[in-house]
Amino acid sequence: MALPRKILIANRGEIALRVIRTVREMGLRSVAxxxxxxxxxxxVRKADExxxxxxxxxxESYLNIPKILAAARHHNxxxxxxxxxxxxxxxxxxxxxxxxxxxxIGPSSKSIGLMxxxxxxxxxxxxxxxxxxxxxxxxxxxxxxxxxxANGIGYPVMLKAVAGGGGKGMRRxxxxxxxxxxxDSASSEALRSFSDGSIYIEKLIENARHVEVQIFGDHHxxxxxxxxxxxxxxxxxxxxxxxxxxxxxxxxxxxxxRMGDAAVKAARxxxxxxxxxxxxxxxxxGDFYFLEMNTRLQVEHPVTxxxxxxxxxxxxxxxxGGAKLPFAQSxxxxxxxxxxxxxxxxxxxxxxxxxxGRITSLAEPSGPGVRLDSGVxxxxxxxxxxxxxxxxxxxxxxxxxxxxxxxxxALAEYHIGGIxxxxxxxxxxxxxxxxxxxxxxxxxxxxxxxxQPEFQPAPPAHVPPIAALALNQQKKQEAPAAAAVPSAxxxxxxxxxxx
Numbered sequence: 387m388a389l390p391r392k393i394l395i396a397n398r399g400e401i402a403l404r405v406i407r408t409v410r411e412m413g414l415r416s417v418a419x420x421x422x423x424x425x426x427x428x429x430v431r432k433a434d435e436x437x438x439x440x441x442x443x444x445x446e447s448y449l450n451i452p453k454i455l456a457a458a459r460h461h462n463x464x465x466x467x468x469x470x471x472x473x474x475x476x477x478x479x480x481x482x483x484x485x486x487x488x489x490x491i492g493p494s495s496k497s498i499g500l501m502x503x504x505x506x507x508x509x510x511x512x513x514x515x516x517x518x519x520x521x522x523x524x525x526x527x528x529x530x531x532x533x534x535x536a537n538g539i540g541y542p543v544m545l546k547a548v549a550g551g552g553g554k555g556m557r558r559x560x561x562x563x564x565x566x567x568x569x570d571s572a573s574s575e576a577l578r579s580f581s582d583g584s585i586y587i588e589k590l591i592e593n594a595r596h597v598e599v600q601i602f603g604d605h606h607x608x609x610x611x612x613x614x615x616x617x618x619x620x621x622x623x624x625x626x627x628x629x630x631x632x633x634x635x636x637x638x639x640x641x642x643x644r645m646g647d648a649a650v651k652a653a654r655x656x657x658x659x660x661x662x663x664x665x666x667x668x669x670x671x672g673d674f675y676f677l678e679m680n681t682r683l684q685v686e687h688p689v690t691x692x693x694x695x696x697x698x699x700x701x702x703x704x705x706x707g708g709a710k711l712p713f714a715q716s717x718x719x720x721x722x723x724x725x726x727x728x729x730x731x732x733x734x735x736x737x738x739x740x741x742x743g744r745i746t747s748l749a750e751p752s753g754p755g756v757r758l759d760s761g762v763x764x765x766x767x768x769x770x771x772x773x774x775x776x777x778x779x780x781x782x783x784x785x786x787x788x789x790x791x792x793x794x795x796a797l798a799e800y801h802i803g804g805i806x807x808x809x810x811x812x813x814x815x816x817x818x819x820x821x822x823x824x825x826x827x828x829x830x831x832x833x834x835x836x837x838q839p840e841f842q843p844a845p846p847a848h849v850p851p852i853a854a855l856a857l858n859q860q861k862k863q864e865a866p867a868a869a870a871v872p873s874a875x876x877x878x879x880x881x882x883x884x885x
Contacts, residue, residue, distance in 0.1 A: 387708030397469030525584030553623030633824025
C-alpha cells in the first residue's frame with residue numbers, strides 16, 4: 387500500500403471542499419464530481435479536475451456507482467473519498483472500489499456491512515462487551531410479533547428501521563394500543579427510504595443524551611478513540627448542534643475512559659480501520675448504552691479536530707495508504723471546547739420548510755477561533771435536489787462558556803441574503819440558560835420550540851369557500867407537484883447523510 391496520488395471525492399458541497407483542501411495541502415491531486423444542478427458549485431471550481439456524472443437526481447449522479455468508478459478510471463484516480471452521506475456507508479460501493487483496485491478511503495466493505503445494519507451492529511457491539519439497550523437483535527416485519535416483543539420489554543419503546551438512519555422509519559410508542567399502527571407506519575417509511583421495511587425494537591431511555599465517540603484505526607491493529615461529542619440538541623432526530631467535550635463528562639470522572647473503551651471494543655469486534663463513530667445513549671447518572679455505529683467521517687468531525695488538533699481527513703488518507711497511526715491512546719488529550727452549528731436553507735418560522743433560491747448577499751464570520759466549512763457563494767442558487775445544508779459554523783475557545791460567547795458573536799456576524807436560513811434558531815438556543823448550563827437531552831429542542839411563538843407556523847387565515855376554491859386551483863397550476871419535491875427537503879426529516 388502507498389499514499390494515493392489522485393483522489394476522487396464522491397460527494398458535493400462543503401464536505402467535498404473540506405476534502406479537496408486537505409488533499410491539496412498533502413501535495414496530491416483532486417477530482418470533483420458533479421451533477422447538472424452542481425455545474426457552478428464551489429467544489430467543482432476548487433478541484434484540480436472535475437467529472438460530470440449526469441442529471442440532477444442523486445440516483446443518476448452521486449449514487450450511481452458505475453458512473454463514479456468510470457470517472458475515477460477516466461481521470462486516473464487511484465483513490466476515492468466518499469465524504470458522508472450518499473455512498474459513504476454503502477458496502478457494495480466499497481466492495482466495488484476494492485474489486486476495481488481503487489483505494490476506498492474508509493473502512494472495509496465487510497466492516498461497513500457488519501455495522502451498517504442496526505441489528506447486526508448491536509450483535510457485534512454486544513460481543514465486544516459494549517452495553518446494549520434492551521431490545522431485539524433481529525429485524526421484524528410482522529406487527530403481531532412486534533406487539534408481543536414490546537409487551538415483554540415494557541413501554542415506552544422505540545421502533546427503528548434496521549437499514550435506516552436520519553430519523554426515517556423511527557417511531558416512539560407509549561401505549562400497546564398504538565403499536566400496530568405506528569409499526570406499520572415506520573415499516574412503510576423504512577421501505578420507501580431504504581428498500582427494507584424491517585424494524586427493530588428498543589426500550590426507550592427517557593431524557594437520554596446522545597453522546598458519540600470518534601474512533602480511528604489503522605491496518606496494523608492500532609485502534610484508539612479521540613474523545614466524545616455531545617449531539618443531544620436535535621430536531622426530529624436530526625442533530626442541530628454538536629460540541630466537544632460533552633458537559634456530562636465533567637459530572638462523571640472516568641466516564642470518557644469507560645465510554646471510549648466501549649467504543650474501541652465495539653469497533654475492534656468489527657475488524658474496523660479508518661475513521662468511524664460509535665454512538666451512545668447516556669443518562670445524567672452516567673449510564674450509557676450502545677446505539678449504532680457510523681462507518682464514515684461525521685458531519686460534526688470539525689469539533690473533534692479543534693479539541694485534538696488533528697486533521698481527520700489527512701489521517702484517513704494516510705491510513706488508507708497503509709500508514710500507522712502516529713499516536714497511541716495515551717497521547718490523545720482534549721483541549722478547550724468546540725461547538726458546531728449546522729446552517730440550513732430552511733424557514734424556522736414556517737415549520738422549517740425548505741428555502742431554495744439564489745443567494746443574493748453573504749457576510750461570513752471570521753476571527754480567532756472561528757471556522758466555517760461552507761460550500762456557497764453570492765450568486766449561487768441553492769438547488770432543490772439535495773439536502774439543504776449550506777455550511778457548518780464551528781468555534782473553539784479555552785472554556786465552554788467562552789466558546790458559547792464566541793459562537794454568539796459569530797452568529798451575529800453571519801448573514802445570508804435571498805433565502806431563509808435557520809440562523810435565528812441558533813441565536814435562540816445559545817441564549818437559553820438550560821443550554822448554557824449543559825442540561826441537555828434528545829428532546830430538548832423540540833420542547834424548547836413549543837414555547838417559542840416565532841417558531842410556530844402561523845394559523846391559516848380564513849378564506850371564503852369560493853375564494854379558497856379559486857386559490858387552490860391557482861396553486862395547482864403554479865406550484866410543482868408534491869412528488870417533485872425531493873425527500874431530502876421534506877420537513878418530516880432529513881436524508882440519512884446528515885445524521
